[in-house]
Amino acid sequence: MPSKRLNYIAIRFMPHTAAERRIAMTYEILFAGFGGQGILFSGKVAAYAGLMGDMEVSWLPSYGPEMRGGTANCHVIISDSPVGSPIVNNPTDLVAMNLPSFTKFEKTVLTGGNIIADSSLISIKPDRDDINFYPIPATQMASDMEIPKLANMIIFGKLIAVSKFATMETVRKAVEKSVPPSKKELIEVNMKAIEAGYNYIG
């Protein structure tokens, strides 16, 4: 079956501020934290949420041995036009789950963009006022709710609440797609965590 069908990508160059990008319907999200915090998984749910909402998406993880106990990050692009470079140099939304990531990436966020930070682990505030800052004690909330491994999903809920790139209905579909078929029981706890973050007012 010689398949000569090769897909062609047309790319728009990215506008310069987060607001311009939202008009262009492009979300460039950077998830960053320690390996083992579920950074790659939240990125995957975000990408599926985009896909389920009929958007173009890409997901790019950091890889290699530096991930062992070290930092992990994941670049997710959700756009109404095909994704060019999958690398997020200047995020519209930064989800920071540890201090090193926060200090490293804070400066790169686009003007008007969002920083969502796990305030249980990051006690400092951003050094700039041209972005929106949303601290949320995700790790603390997760341990209070006795779902210690799901701080990533709590903070993801907050991301959905502030950036609105998907509805909660779509997010549910995305979670269903992202958990392995053998672990269906995880869907509800993940949703519980996401909802907690979504409804968090702080």
Place this chain on the structure above:
Amino acid sequence: MDKVLMKGNEAIAEAAIRAGCRHFFGYPITPQTEISAYMARRMPKIGGTFLQAESEVAAINMVYGAAGAGVRAMTSSSSPGISLKSEGISYIAGADLPCVIVNIVRAGPGLGGIQPAQSDYFQAVKGGGHGDYRMIVVAPSSIQEIVDSTFLAFDLADKYRMPVMLMGDGMLGQMMEPVAFPDTTGVKLPEKEWATTGTKKMRKPNIINSLYIQPDELEALIKNRWKKYIEIEQNEVRFEAEGTEDAEIILVAYGATARIVKAAIKKARENGIKAGLIRPITLWPFPSDVISAAAKKVKAILCVEMSMGQMVEDVRLSAAGACPVHFYGRTGGVVPIPADVYDEIRRYV
């Protein structure tokens, strides 16, 4: 079919299985190990063979044996491992065996690094192994194209009885994008009457071999093989061209780099610079004709690679002096960013 998100590496593995590959021989190396991991999970479930060899040298020779025995066989690795496979690839070319070799390129030379690179272009298209031979090299630039190219690679390998390399880089191997797989139920694989499947006392023995002691015999054989290569150069060139009709400058880039270049071209167009793109999808056969035609119409060509400049040599050969051919490259695992490519474009118009 429903679209699913898949990593480039896993997409290659799934596509290979759907293309009828049931024999995979690998050896772990970052950033392509997910191909082996996927095969290890799937092959036992579908009656196929996944084998982790003791080295890349062994893996490519297992492919040699399996391909010679008539099955669709594949191996995958990343740069240092491909260097080890080069001997085997030369033998496979010399014995006219069809197979697919995946190279998810990382930075070299030596142990280099594990981040994306395109510095194995020479190795892939100019030999790597010894002797007069060619290998078809397909270089997709999205995960869907990876899937389509995997089918293509197996088909071309069988059609021309030769090794085909699927070349990506760490970024394509690791990233996820939505993909759909073509329905392949009922597709029949080609018969291979030359394969060593046992004579069953019904035919003369088949021999898989690349040794020809008599120079004139070997020369005749290679010349014959060259007819096939010329046919491939005429029929199997694949590329994407975008915005070339009115372009004053044309960029040439392949694989992941082409995606970055497209973003830069978009910005150039927004700023009134007529920039276009030629993206080779097959690196051999190389799209020389389009580049040579384009060179006669533009002010300049800019070749962008994740290397110190390898494909640019073929671009220069194709342009044949009709216009200046400039080069911009990042290497060592550094990925160029659209803004820098845009600055380069501005330098030449």
Place this chain on the structure above:
Amino acid sequence: MAIVFQKPKALSDVPLHYCPGCTHGIVHRLVAEVIDELGIEGSTIGVAPVGCAVFAYNYFNCDMQEAAHGRAPAVATGIKRANPENIVFTYQGDGDLAAIGTAETVHAAARGENITIIFINNAIYGMTGGQMAPTTLVGQVTQTSPYGRKVEAQGYPIRMSEMLSTLEGPSYIKRCSVDSIKNINDTKRAIKKAFQNQIDKKGFSLVEVLSTCPTNWGLSPVEALDWLRENMIPHYPLGTYKDIDAEQKA
């Protein structure tokens, strides 16, 4: 104040990158202590493998060369033949030494090459994220043996020390473990002898060290030590497999 813990001089100040609880760190320390005690830091050349110990060239305070995956014994041979008075050691994992580099290992041993090999057997490929190694136990689940190592498909684990001890070339082959204080002390003695043999020009010495990989075994450091004791030692019995000194005495 008395110094109760001091880093061996042969270990540099660079922090080790190994995962928490990984026994690579212990073996590094033992090798460095031996180099200190023998006073050979200035004439020792180490060869780093491709594997988790790849950055060993940053950790040992002596001249180091980094080899291609599996080729350390060949590289060491070159170094030794160039300057026979120097002390040359390799430090290799099981994928490096017993899969891709088996030929180099066997032939360096057969030649009785006067080098010292420290062989870390952790039954898995650590660096690349937990694939099957030639030493992976039957039934052991890894990324590339997801249903457990099956004899029909993947064969049996290799016992390198036993295999090499059938050759005439080697002077000393011993398997140790670092799961307890006693075994750590044993390992240090073995490593010291393996270096001393080289100084005494007795030829090829290899010390196999059963080691843990908590990260890719999916166990805590303590559980990993238990797993080593319960699963690895029965399959890889500790002991001296070859010692020409003992043979001569006998």
